[in-house]
Amino acid sequence: xxxxxxxxxxxxxxxxxxxxxxxxxxxxxxxxxxxxxxxxxxxxxxxxxxxxxxxxxxxxxxxxxxxxxxxxxxxxxxxxxxxxxxxxxxxxxxxxxxxxxxxxxxxxxxxxxxxxxxxxxxxxxxxxxxxxxxxxxxxxxxxxxxxxxxxxxxxxxxxxxxxxxxxxxxxxxxxxxxxxxxxxxxxxxxxxxxxxxxxxxxxxxxxxxxxxxxxxxxxxxxxxxxxxxxxxxxxxxxxxxxxxxxxxxxxxxxxxxxxxxxxxxxxxxxxxxxxxxxxxxxxxxxxxxxxxxxxxxxxxxxxxxxxxxxxxxxxxxxxxxxxxxxxxxxxxxxxxxxxxxxxxxxxxxxxxxxxxxxxxxxxxxxxxxxxxxxxxxxxxxxxxxxxxxxxxxxxxxxxxxxxxxxxxxxxxxxxxxxxxxxxxxxxxxx
Numbered sequence: 001x002x003x004x005x006x007x008x009x010x011x012x013x014x015x016x017x018x019x020x021x022x023x024x025x026x027x028x029x030x031x032x033x034x035x036x037x038x039x040x041x042x043x044x045x046x047x048x049x050x051x052x053x054x055x056x057x058x059x060x061x062x063x064x065x066x067x068x069x070x071x072x073x074x075x076x077x078x079x080x081x082x083x084x085x086x087x088x089x090x091x092x093x094x095x096x097x098x099x100x101x102x103x104x105x106x107x108x109x110x111x112x113x114x115x116x117x118x119x120x121x122x123x124x125x126x127x128x129x130x131x132x133x134x135x136x137x138x139x140x141x142x143x144x145x146x147x148x149x150x151x152x153x154x155x156x157x158x159x160x161x162x163x164x165x166x167x168x169x170x171x172x173x174x175x176x177x178x179x180x181x182x183x184x185x186x187x188x189x190x191x192x193x194x195x196x197x198x199x200x201x202x203x204x205x206x207x208x209x210x211x212x213x214x215x216x217x218x219x220x221x222x223x224x225x226x227x228x229x230x231x232x233x234x235x236x237x238x239x240x241x242x243x244x245x246x247x248x249x250x251x252x253x254x255x256x257x258x259x260x261x262x263x264x265x266x267x268x269x270x271x272x273x274x275x276x277x278x279x280x281x282x283x284x285x286x287x288x289x290x291x292x293x294x295x296x297x298x299x300x301x302x303x304x305x306x307x308x309x310x311x312x313x314x315x316x317x318x319x320x321x322x323x324x325x326x327x328x329x330x331x332x333x334x335x336x337x338x339x340x341x342x343x344x345x346x347x348x349x350x351x352x353x354x355x356x357x358x359x360x361x362x363x364x365x366x367x368x369x370x371x372x373x374x375x376x377x378x379x380x381x382x383x384x385x386x387x388x389x390x391x392x393x394x395x396x397x398x399x400x401x402x403x404x405x406x407x408x409x410x411x412x413x414x415x416x417x418x419x420x421x422x423x424x425x426x427x428x429x430x
Contacts, residue, residue, distance in 0.1 A: 041065035069097040078345040108414035151393035156388040162227030166287040168198025173372035181380040201230035215239035216281035222288025225253030244273035305361040316425040340403035366426040375415035382408035
């Protein structure tokens, strides 16, 4: 997790060995130096039971320090050896405990300019070769690995109306208050800035942009639980809306939510949208592009273009990365999420998305940066998950639950810091 100033020590210390001075003493000295100007408070408790506070202790919206308990000397050595993945592996395995403001792990990463050394990247990059392009069979495996976990676990932290697993659009994305984040709403009619209302607003924004004429059709690629289809049928005169997802859980739950609508007007399929060769008036896709793999962006955009009529409107909503001069897999958070949560995902820059869209039959008419909205969305998911910890642990293993803590909290802080983005691109087929 830490590099920065300690890189001098690493260079002077042969890999696999440490000086003879007591590890706990050296670790404290290193951390006090490395985090001397760190903005937020971090409390460390080592394997000998000694505790000490680090950082400047300035306010964070989640007004509590990050508490890290190192249960083993090996965990401390990981910090001294600048081995962030091994340290996080130990947290997942229970050798390290973290509580309080886990969000600021992402701030530590960015403050220390952390990345994985190149010698650690090679085996990960070789292992990920199978994910370079998402075939139908590979996409099915990847989606089911993440989305077909027990439904009761997902129910604890996603919004209770649409079960949407993507960025909402809030009225006040900058306002982060725990009580409001965990308060369950009803959607459109809420008088507070609920997660449920934010997800409704996201879906309504897409179909308002599409603005269909009576009887026109809509394809939603990677439709999840069908929230986009529901809001489309509620608010506009579509003749038919069609959704595709690889997740069995999502199809079962989604069909239940769509049951009140005329069955002639909707379809929800378990499978790959590429199996559907119909041409639609309009297309929406919210987040699915993150799962196409490093070589999948051009094929994906071309597939979408084949399924939309000339002049049709397309909403291209995607997680993105800022431009970096190092491989995406060198990012600690990316490597962690690929290992434990999202096999096969990949992020592209905004420029790459726009270029591919323009070169393959689309005009980008508008772009909206929703990063503050996703920071609040993932914070809401994290706080709801932690508020229902006992139920989560009835449905997930302790190690899986710990992995989800790291994923949700660090993503939220990452969006606030600009370490990752989410953009919504409003396009027209030309």
